[in-house]
Amino acid sequence: MTNHAATPATDARGSQFVAEAARQVMRRCDQLADCTDRPGEVCRLFCSPAMQSAHTLVRSWIEATGMSCRLDAAGNLIGRLDPPKAGDHRAVQNEQAAALIIGSHLDTVVNGGKYDGALGVLLGLALAEIAVKTDTALPFPLVVIGFCEEEGVRYQEPYFGSRALVGDIPDAWLRRPDAEGVPLADALRTFRGDPDRLAECVLRPEDVLALVEPHIEQGPTLEDRSLPLGVVTGAVGHSRASLEFVGRAGHAGTVPMQSRRDALCAAAQFIVELEQLAAGVAGLVATVGRVEVLPNVANVIPGEVRLRLDLRHAEDRDRLAAFRKAIERAGEIARQRGLEFNLLWEQQQESVQFDAACSGRLEQAIVAAGLTPGRLSSGAGHDAVILARHFPTAMLFLRCAGGISHHPDEAVSEADVATALEVLWRFVTDLAASTAPDGVQVARTKI
Amino acid sequence: MTNHAATPATDARGSQFVAEAARQVMRRCDQLADCTDRPGEVCRLFCSPAMQSAHTLVRSWIEATGMSCRLDAAGNLIGRLDPPKAGDHRAVQNEQAAALIIGSHLDTVVNGGKYDGALGVLLGLALAEIAVKTDTALPFPLVVIGFCEEEGVRYQEPYFGSRALVGDIPDAWLRRPDAEGVPLADALRTFRGDPDRLAECVLRPEDVLALVEPHIEQGPTLEDRSLPLGVVTGAVGHSRASLEFVGRAGHAGTVPMQSRRDALCAAAQFIVELEQLAAGVAGLVATVGRVEVLPNVANVIPGEVRLRLDLRHAEDRDRLAAFRKAIERAGEIARQRGLEFNLLWEQQQESVQFDAACSGRLEQAIVAAGLTPGRLSSGAGHDAVILARHFPTAMLFLRCAGGISHHPDEAVSEADVATALEVLWRFVTDLAASTAPDGVQVARTKI
Numbered sequence: 001m002t003n004h005a006a007t008p009a010t011d012a013r014g015s016q017f018v019a020e021a022a023r024q025v026m027r028r029c030d031q032l033a034d035c036t037d038r039p040g041e042v043c044r045l046f047c048s049p050a051m052q053s054a055h056t057l058v059r060s061w062i063e064a065t066g067m068s069c070r071l072d073a074a075g076n077l078i079g080r081l082d083p084p085k086a087g088d089h090r091a092v093q094n095e096q097a098a099a100l101i102i103g104s105h106l107d108t109v110v111n112g113g114k115y116d117g118a119l120g121v122l123l124g125l126a127l128a129e130i131a132v133k134t135d136t137a138l139p140f141p142l143v144v145i146g147f148c149e150e151e152g153v154r155y156q157e158p159y160f161g162s163r164a165l166v167g168d169i170p171d172a173w174l175r176r177p178d179a180e181g182v183p184l185a186d187a188l189r190t191f192r193g194d195p196d197r198l199a200e201c202v203l204r205p206e207d208v209l210a211l212v213e214p215h216i217e218q219g220p221t222l223e224d225r226s227l228p229l230g231v232v233t234g235a236v237g238h239s240r241a242s243l244e245f246v247g248r249a250g251h252a253g254t255v256p257m258q259s260r261r262d263a264l265c266a267a268a269q270f271i272v273e274l275e276q277l278a279a280g281v282a283g284l285v286a287t288v289g290r291v292e293v294l295p296n297v298a299n300v301i302p303g304e305v306r307l308r309l310d311l312r313h314a315e316d317r318d319r320l321a322a323f324r325k326a327i328e329r330a331g332e333i334a335r336q337r338g339l340e341f342n343l344l345w346e347q348q349q350e351s352v353q354f355d356a357a358c359s360g361r362l363e364q365a366i367v368a369a370g371l372t373p374g375r376l377s378s379g380a381g382h383d384a385v386i387l388a389r390h391f392p393t394a395m396l397f398l399r400c401a402g403g404i405s406h407h408p409d410e411a412v413s414e415a416d417v418a419t420a421l422e423v424l425w426r427f428v429t430d431l432a433a434s435t436a437p438d439g440v441q442v443a444r445t446k447i
Numbered sequence: 448m449t450n451h452a453a454t455p456a457t458d459a460r461g462s463q464f465v466a467e468a469a470r471q472v473m474r475r476c477d478q479l480a481d482c483t484d485r486p487g488e489v490c491r492l493f494c495s496p497a498m499q500s501a502h503t504l505v506r507s508w509i510e511a512t513g514m515s516c517r518l519d520a521a522g523n524l525i526g527r528l529d530p531p532k533a534g535d536h537r538a539v540q541n542e543q544a545a546a547l548i549i550g551s552h553l554d555t556v557v558n559g560g561k562y563d564g565a566l567g568v569l570l571g572l573a574l575a576e577i578a579v580k581t582d583t584a585l586p587f588p589l590v591v592i593g594f595c596e597e598e599g600v601r602y603q604e605p606y607f608g609s610r611a612l613v614g615d616i617p618d619a620w621l622r623r624p625d626a627e628g629v630p631l632a633d634a635l636r637t638f639r640g641d642p643d644r645l646a647e648c649v650l651r652p653e654d655v656l657a658l659v660e661p662h663i664e665q666g667p668t669l670e671d672r673s674l675p676l677g678v679v680t681g682a683v684g685h686s687r688a689s690l691e692f693v694g695r696a697g698h699a700g701t702v703p704m705q706s707r708r709d710a711l712c713a714a715a716q717f718i719v720e721l722e723q724l725a726a727g728v729a730g731l732v733a734t735v736g737r738v739e740v741l742p743n744v745a746n747v748i749p750g751e752v753r754l755r756l757d758l759r760h761a762e763d764r765d766r767l768a769a770f771r772k773a774i775e776r777a778g779e780i781a782r783q784r785g786l787e788f789n790l791l792w793e794q795q796q797e798s799v800q801f802d803a804a805c806s807g808r809l810e811q812a813i814v815a816a817g818l819t820p821g822r823l824s825s826g827a828g829h830d831a832v833i834l835a836r837h838f839p840t841a842m843l844f845l846r847c848a849g850g851i852s853h854h855p856d857e858a859v860s861e862a863d864v865a866t867a868l869e870v871l872w873r874f875v876t877d878l879a880a881s882t883a884p885d886g887v888q889v890a891r892t893k894i
Contacts, residue, residue: 152746252759285703299827302736403702
């Protein structure tokens with residue numbers, strides 16, 4: 001058998017590649033930030049005009065690399081660098097090999113940051129570009145995915161994109177309306193997705209060799225430990241719920257305090273107690289991020305308040321206990337005040353462990369790059385958490401300034417991005433070497 | 448001099464008038480409730496399509512009575528029953544006499560009731576109809592006003608209509624945008640008002656003989672005392688303010704509790720403490736009716752919260768002391784939590800005493816009708832409170848079921864409406880008798 005390995009790049013040439021690629025990733029994060037649904041803020045919502053602009057931009061970069069690019073039925077943007085075809089002098093034997101998938105999400109929260117999500121997509125793209133530029137023949141397809149909806153802002157349901165890949169989209173979601181009454185299915189059609197063909201998005205286990213999501217940490221741990229990168233061991237479990245307090249609206253000037261059934265006062269008491277509850281359980285975070293007050297008029301006693309509760313902990317048992325306690329207290333507060341309490345909806349997501357082999361390979365790449373391999377668990381949900389239940393999945397966290405995320409101040413350094421690229425490229429080539437068929441030597445291109 | 452007094456109606460005929468008029472007032476309240484900006488709710492906002500429908504309807508009733516009807520530059524609907532002209536066999540001498548104004552507002556809160564405001568307008572109209580039907584020549588113009596904006600829902604500023612009548616509309620209000628960004632001036636123009644000619648709305652003291660606003664109580668006092676009607680001695684003072692807590696948005700899963708600067712937790716603590724503060728001061732009512740959370744997304748720690756504070760007390764000193772304490776506590780809560788606090792806006796409205804002579808005449812009419820004259824102060828603001836600083840003004844409260852207002856359950860009985868009509872008609876004819884020129888005897892029509 002012939003050796004089809006690409007010419008290894010020299011060290012010097014490689015460093016230059018990485019530095020240039022990192023600079024380009026940073027520039028592209030800035031450019032993507034300009035694709036926004038709210039001028040002056042970073043805001044890209046599911047199937048929105050800004051997301052359309054973002055896709056146009058990312059697609060142009062993907063295609064310029066020589067990769068194929070397609071929108072799947074769920075609205076995910078997917079670039080693919082196939083192994084060389086038979087006849088190509090670099091051909092490898094396993095053309096149909098399972099893919100290495102690298103990616104993250106392209107949507108953001110309202111008034112979010114430039115790096116949450118986008119960075120992972122652009123790192124995947126940069127790796128494909130390095131493969132092309134260094135003429136490295138990978139023995140597997142390298143797939144870069146920009147997931148369409150991780151934050152769940154528009155339809156109040158996160159992970160639409162990654163759930164489509166594992167065939168886990170309830171039909172009811174498609175009928176769900178956004179704030180303007182547009183059903184999800186209609187939004188998806190306008191975006192040229194196809195709600196009737198979601199089944200075609202589903203990946204089989206044999207399609208996926210490994211899946212890596214690079215992402216900013218969104219917390220302070222790496223910065224506190226002075227580490228640029230960390231391997232994510234798993235993700236905390238997550239309780240989400242929608243709570244409703246129903247009191248009675250009334251005139252703010254005429255109803256004496258003792259006759260009131262003020263839904264906002266009940267909700268406020270709950271929020272204060274929830275904060276105390278969370279402060280008392282190590283590792284627990286509890287948040288009320290969304291509040292709807294009805295009728296929300298200055299001179300009317302609030303008649304109804306709906307809250308979104310978000311509760312996370314690495315230990316499922318601790319999380320569930322805290323969740324039950326919170327719901328119990330909400331009910332008691334309502335009863336004591338003569339109000340009605342309803343738990344409108346809840347969702348429990350168990351904690352997840354990422355793939356040991358895949359994470360171990362990431363860790364080796366970090367060590368090989370001369371760095372300390374930090375390990376940490378993720379307090380945030382990620383597309384990788386959804387996918388980890390089905391495919392060998394790992395996550396690489398990049399240090400972010402002050403642990404700030406979901407905020408315009410979100411920041412990551414170009415140097416850390418370069419380090420991440422170096423480590424990820426090492427991961428890619430190590431994986432290539434380990435999966436290439438017998439006798440085919442894949443270059444461990446030093447860059 | 449000739450006696451131009453109208454033929455007095457008989458008692459029997461009169462009772463029938465009142466009963467029929469009360470029934471019609473109730474029917475018209477139902478009809479007006481169907482003019483709504485939100486199907487299934489009562490909601491008529493300033494210059495909205497529903498307000499346009501309401502004006503069309505009320506104008507048709509006014510004009511059917513033979514009154515003149517006009518829209519003033521501020522969007523108030525004004526019907527006028529002039530004294531008989533010279534040459535008319537019922538002519539009285541003082542054609543240019545100051546007017547008796549009876550009215551209230553036609554706008555409502557979101558998801559409000561059928562009677563708040565509308566009832567007072569329709570009672571005024573019913574009195575004009577009784578005057579016409581009983582052929583009673585009043586020596587003064589009887590003016591019925593439907594004020595355009597008392598609640599202040601659309602532009603967050605109440606009393607636009609009555610403030611226009613006293614020349615107290617700040618220019619800045621006209622540029623203020625509603626939730627959709629439509630400036631007030633544009634909304635008014637679309638409604639065929641004229642923001643450039645607001646000066647023409649202003650009434651001079653010599654234009655107004657007396658002003659009466661009939662209104663549902665919106666509180667439980669009359670019902671508790673088993674009284675159908677009450678004369679309002681004055682209105683409580685009113686502090687209003689817009690408060691802002693600025694913390695830092697962050698990811699709900701990754702920022703540990705102790706690192707958070709959650710604006711909603713601060714706001715919730717303030718709301719709970721405000722409730723406690725109000726409960727500790729007799730007669731004080733304090734409300735946070737409106738809350739805006741930014742970004743208001745389930746998985747983002749709230750970065751900013753704006754609240755509307757509403758605080759009322761009959762004693763100005765007590766109210767101001769409580770207001771200062773509330774603002775002080777808001778600042779302390781913010782400081783303790785490492786947040787920024789801003790008092791964005793405040794408005795202090797002093798308590799008001801209604802006109803003693805005018806209120807006394809209302810009270811006499813109640814006694815003459817064989818009822819106990821209940822006296823109470825108003826916890827709500829009203830157009831009459833604005834006008835009382837400029838014209839001899841009185842308010843008549845009607846008992847409402849359970850003290851409920853600003854709510855779909857708002858209710859008033861037809862019997863109480865009939866009683867109010869009887870009392871108000873007596874007030875009108877007494878006033879006519881006392882103001883008719885020497886020698887002209889105005890019928891104290893018994894109805």
